[in-house]
Amino acid sequence: MTKVEAVIDELVTANRILAREGIVDSFGHPSIRHPERPDRFFISRARAPDLIEAADIMETNLDGSPADKGDNRKPYLERFIHGAIFEARPEVNAVVHNHSPSVLPFGVTKKKLKPLHHMCGCIGHELPTWDSQTKFGDTSLLVSSMDMGRDLARLLGKRPAALMRGHGCVVAAKDIREAVYIAYYLELGAKLQMQAMQIGGDDVTYLSRGEVDTIIERTGPYSFNRAWENWCRRAGRKMLERPEELVELKG
């Protein structure tokens, strides 16, 4: 298995896991940067995540055009989310965009999504919200150009995740396993926060800044791989033993 084949296999697995765990339904998409050509990334053609096979994966330039000009399969309209983040952040090798249900409410209210559970420290201190309305006015809310993608990437900054008003969220990480892990615990964290606010109102104890920093510092392959192994089984996917040269994980 070549490095590129391994990346494509991981990307198929990521799609199936995100579907199986309820992070995506028929919409939403993960991507992985090309391991040898940092100006390209892999992402599926426009298709529901749980149906994706290796043959659906497209090699794409950062500007969203197909790497192979003859490739006329229908891409995701929102591939610009991925391209713009890969362009802005060289250390990022995987992106997930999704609309998981507990995350949405935090993008349309003034309540800030913050981690209160140690498993969710990976989402960062507090999620900012990108609103397409601010610069682009009345749209379908879809990130349909590099211009919009870059605006979103600027708001995201160096953070692991950001909300998108009336739309969902985006996660950026060094590795696809970490990105899926963050997307999963972002959904759980949002659900827990809604429950905590329901019984505690504004009197909820969130993780301290120092706790979040410590958690991010210490969370690495030990955690990502334990979850990945579990999710692979649930999604009916073989877990790939990762060749060292492919891995770019902390810890």
Added chain:
Amino acid sequence: MTKVEAVIDELVTANRILAREGIVDSFGHPSIRHPERPDRFFISRARAPDLIEAADIMETNLDGSPADKGDNRKPYLERFIHGAIFEARPEVNAVVHNHSPSVLPFGVTKKKLKPLHHMCGCIGHELPTWDSQTKFGDTSLLVSSMDMGRDLARLLGKRPAALMRGHGCVVAAKDIREAVYIAYYLELGAKLQMQAMQIGGDDVTYLSRGEVDTIIERTGPYSFNRAWENWCRRAGRKMLERPEELVELKG
């Protein structure tokens, strides 16, 4: 496969999808207008949606009587919902009636169901609520006559969807795939709105009028078919490649 056979196959699939995705339980029903006889529609005999086979589908006149007078299978009592909407709206080719759980609360409170998520823009700007009590007094709430059906159709007007107080909702669309899509995202949108109101009270940002208009304008087979392919697999149904003459989709 004839055009009518294709329509019946789509209708069976719609029933199974609605059941699999939790939009209907043992009750609720989709219908499709006859592709060659606009004064008729197809709908199952009275049976739970997840059990329906092609042999259960009945051809029905708009007034709710069976097209074949000798057909004495037991029809749904509420077939008048479908007939009255097909009668009032020539551009509508598919109707779904259901009681999905998140939708119910909006029919019995003063809170208006409005889209806050771009996937739910398809439900329209705001759903009106039909109350059988207003004109018909104390009933079982079932739409058991053309008189009741027409009253509901008037309230629905040109909209894609309306609520029914203490009962559920109705969706009307140009195509069964669109109708199922709207019914699915209506349930999701209601759930998201309840969650957003729980943490934000009345301070929730809904989609703007212009955003809803743009979303409705731009949502077409690209989206409906992506979801349909996913739902077919989940429901264990083969997705029908749609002959052009059958399709009546926007975009």
Added chain:
Amino acid sequence: MTKVEAVIDELVTANRILAREGIVDSFGHPSIRHPERPDRFFISRARAPDLIEAADIMETNLDGSPADKGDNRKPYLERFIHGAIFEARPEVNAVVHNHSPSVLPFGVTKKKLKPLHHMCGCIGHELPTWDSQTKFGDTSLLVSSMDMGRDLARLLGKRPAALMRGHGCVVAAKDIREAVYIAYYLELGAKLQMQAMQIGGDDVTYLSRGEVDTIIERTGPYSFNRAWENWCRRAGRKMLERPEELVELKG
């Protein structure tokens, strides 16, 4: 198949359906009155509902003692719930006792459980709450004697269902299919009411008295059997064609 064999088969099916639909977990139990000996009823030995086979069913006197004195299988401690209701209400042929999760909150708050959805009209106008503490003081809350069972039966009166504080609920009906149907829509109705109160506070429109009366009047085998057929398939049980002499359904 004899009448008794048919009743036992129905009771096994009821157990499996209640488990599959989340109305019971490892605890809770349905029963059916003996079709030929109204002073006896059938109920499983103490076992989780989803595991029950015909061989687990015990024939029991109304006072909770085994009909066969040599039958020393372990019965449910709470069989007195069933015996006392069958004793008090000759028209009742089936009882369900369960702790489904949405029902519990209404037994421990001052909020009254009332139907707001037409499918839930079958639960009656408003559920009373039996509190074991009132007469029996600090107990394990289990109905462990005929004395407790009769006290509960008195509170239930002629109603289809009652809540039990800190414990669950009880449903009584003419027929097991109706009893399971009421237990299912009682759970759904409680969930819907919690959701409606969450967004509407006390400003929720419930069904009117006349609507509830009409719904109860008109709900019969047409509805019970449609749901039963669906639930049988989901629970992996063959639906029994019901010999007329066995049926005691309205409508």
Added chain:
Amino acid sequence: MTKVEAVIDELVTANRILAREGIVDSFGHPSIRHPERPDRFFISRARAPDLIEAADIMETNLDGSPADKGDNRKPYLERFIHGAIFEARPEVNAVVHNHSPSVLPFGVTKKKLKPLHHMCGCIGHELPTWDSQTKFGDTSLLVSSMDMGRDLARLLGKRPAALMRGHGCVVAAKDIREAVYIAYYLELGAKLQMQAMQIGGDDVTYLSRGEVDTIIERTGPYSFNRAWENWCRRAGRKMLERPEELVELKG
């Protein structure tokens, strides 16, 4: 099957049940004290609970070091939770540590988790909350030393369960079946309490002290085994007939 083999088999089953019932996801872990060497306990190597096989179980000293010094499999970082509780409480033979979702909100608000449902009396009168911040400051919240484990064990005292702020909970019992039972009904009880508070605010009737005492007194193998048999089937595990010498259950 030796006593030790039986214990290991029970521990594998406990892991699978906790995963199947949603009490753990990829993280969380049960343990059982060694039946012949009270200074040791069994716990899996670091792996997601639903994947665990007998070969994954490690024999561990109370201080968290492997009983076999040559055993260099990766243990759970938080094995100190188990060791410290076994050290402090000779009557405890099983511990469960988990982060089930309804439990979390009670650890980060001032609302006290208390039983309102008779099935949940087993969790005790009221759960105290351990906060790692108090003594250990900004950490990853993980119990990563005997020092932290002992601090948690002190807070737990003689109780069956305690919350951990921003982290989850811990359960201690005489037997693994009882520990799993408590962990399951702790999650359910927390969910029910959130629902009850949603509709009733602070006006919720909890079980009285006498009721909780009676329930704990009377809950024994009759209940634990009924649930265990059900959960074994759901998790695809064979239920072990328990040799008398292995059992240490009340009642």
